[in-house]
Amino acid sequence: MLKRLTRTGNSWALVIDRALLRRLGVDGAAPLEVTADDDAIVLTPVRRGARAGRGVDAVAEVGRRYRAGRALAPAGPRRIGLRELKGRLGEHVRRVRAGETILITARGEVVAELAPPGAASSHAEDGLVMLARRGLLTLGGRNRPEMYPSMPRTGKPGLAKQLLDEIRGEQ
Numbered sequence: 001m002l003k004r005l006t007r008t009g010n011s012w013a014l015v016i017d018r019a020l021l022r023r024l025g026v027d028g029a030a031p032l033e034v035t036a037d038d039d040a041i042v043l044t045p046v047r048r049g050a051r052a053g054r055g056v057d058a059v060a061e062v063g064r065r066y067r068a069g070r071a072l073a074p075a076g077p078r079r080i081g082l083r084e085l086k087g088r089l090g091e092h093v094r095r096v097r098a099g100e101t102i103l104i105t106a107r108g109e110v111v112a113e114l115a116p117p118g119a120a121s122s123h124a125e126d127g128l129v130m131l132a133r134r135g136l137l138t139l140g141g142r143n144r145p146e147m148y149p150s151m152p153r154t155g156k157p158g159l160a161k162q163l164l165d166e167i168r169g170e171q
Helices: 018-024 054-068 082-087 089-097 126-133 159-168
Strands: 006-008 011-013 032-037 040-045 078-081 102-106 109-114
Touching: 032 078, 078 082, 082 089, 082 102, 089 102, 089 109
Parallel strands: 078 102
Antiparallel strands: 006 011, 032 040, 102 109
16 A cells, blocks of 8 residues: 655644554554654554554554565664654653663664663674674574463373383382
8 A cells, every 4th residue: 555645734644544544443543653663664553451452463463574575674673763862762761771772873874772781692792792783683582482382291290200210220
């Protein structure tokens, strides 16, 4: 879907179709979080409490599909420009306080990094950390438990002890 911005007073506006909003479970009065992700503007419905409805899932799915098709956009730390940093400094400091790392760009080049105190990666080599700070690679993130479901038991209780006893014999 292609859209054009429309002039509204001294600003520009993006008109979002009612059908798309309905599909996401968002009404016209719902607050939307607007963020910039390199060359993309991302709109995310703000939900209070637990994940309410399929709107958040739909937005997350669109984000996953969008990022999967972008070969040049590295996943990893959020990248923001200097202008956005100046305009929303409080919001970005809250994100850093929550543990997120933010790369600051000037004309597309990473010039600084906002990170929580003591967030330097002790498990990665210094060269890799340096490349990540320059935005040339992305270090691995934390494992998400929901990606690794627990496996069902395959043997009877006590089977491992019985097998070990047979192997060890009378020691």
